[in-house]
Amino acid sequence: MGARLSGLHVTPPVEVPPVYKPSRVAEVATEISSELALDARAAATIFSEEATQRLPETSWFEAEGDVAQGISHKARYVDIVILGQYEWQGSPERHPLPIAHSVVLRCGRPVLVVPALVQPSALEKTAIAWDGSREAVRAVHDALPLLRLSRSIQIVTMVHASAESDEVDEMSLSDHLANHGIGTNVLQIRAVEEHASLRKQVEQGHYDLLVMGAYSHPMWLEFIFGGATKSILLSSKIPVLVSH
Numbered sequence: 611m612g613a614r615l616s617g618l619h620v621t622p623p624v625e626v627p628p629v630y631k632p633s634r635v636a637e638v639a640t641e642i643s644s645e646l647a648l649d650a651r652a653a654a655t656i657f658s659e660e661a662t663q664r665l666p667e668t669s670w671f672e673a674e675g676d677v678a679q680g681i682s683h684k685a686r687y688v689d690i691v692i693l694g695q696y697e698w699q700g701s702p703e704r705h706p707l708p709i710a711h712s713v714v715l716r717c718g719r720p721v722l723v724v725p726a727l728v729q730p731s732a733l734e735k736t737a738i739a740w741d742g743s744r745e746a747v748r749a750v751h752d753a754l755p756l757l758r759l760s761r762s763i764q765i766v767t768m769v770h771a772s773a774e775s776d777e778v779d780e781m782s783l784s785d786h787l788a789n790h791g792i793g794t795n796v797l798q799i800r801a802v803e804e805h806a807s808l809r810k811q812v813e814q815g816h817y818d819l820l821v822m823g824a825y826s827h828p829m830w831l832e833f834i835f836g837g838a839t840k841s842i843l844l845s846s847k848i849p850v851l852v853s854h
Contacts, residue, residue: 611759614667615661615665615667616669616670616684616688617653617661617671618670618671618681619650619653619672619673620672620677621673622675622676622699622700623676624646625701625704626639650672654672676699677699678712678716679716681713685717685719686717686718686719689719690721691713691721692721692722692724693709693723693724694710694723694724694726695708695723695724695843695846697709708844711839711840711843714839714852714854715825715854719752719853720748720749720852721851721853722849723846725846725848725849727847728849731849732761732818733759733819735760735817735818736760736762736818736820736821737763737811737820738753738757738763738766738783738794738820738821739766740765740783741778741823745824745854746823749821749823749851752851753851754790754792756851758791758792760818760819762795763787763793764794764795765783765794765797766797766808766811767780767796768801768804768807768808769798769799769800797811804838808838808842812842812846813847818849819851820848820849822838822842822850822852824853825854
């Protein structure tokens with residue numbers, strides 16, 4: 611697609627776990643700081659080997675501080691953010707979710723969350739998780755360049771078993787995408803547990819990419835009670851493009 615790739619490594623603040631005697635805190639902090647510095651150098655080396663030597667236009671940036679905040683700040687000046695599914699800032703006690711969840715909420719740009727074991731793909735089949743929400747609208751339009759590359763696109767809507775069948779207007783989305791030269795087919799699934807059924811469909815649908823809105827409900831509600839965004843981002847075996 612002619613994109614320019616920028617790599618970014620944000621070194622987080624030193625966080626000493628509360629398991630050491632006060633007399634050892636300074637020593638442990640120095641050790642952790644050295645490890646973080648090694649991580650930064652290793653990241654720069656890996657980016658150079660994997661990207662700079664293969665692509666004509668690349669840039670490398672480094673920053674320090676809160677990782678999600680650092681990524682979100684840089685994201686203001688890019689078209690899409692690519693993050694690993696299980697990239698964490700620190701201990702789960704202080705940072706209970708991977709970085710991607712916070713970045714999605716903060717950055718204002720589409721985020722492509724990629725599993726560690728993802729295989730190269732020609733985008734044969736893409737799914738759009740559609741519920742008509744503002745977040746889903748953002749995701750679909752952010753994904754238009756990728757949707758044009760996909761050979762098959764399925765609009766997947768989850769309708770609660772007790773809901774009216776026309777509450778989610780997937781046909782209007784299909785018509786809208788057709789105006790962009792993007793053909794789609796529609797799959798409507800009626801279920802009691804919508805996000806569980808969506809996760810099952812994603813697992814069994816043999817898709818190469820999922821496009822969905824992120825956190826249409828407050829993040830703390832999903833964290834406590836569960837929800838589609840948290841569930842799918844943590845479990846998906848395919849790349850997921852999300853927008854908030």
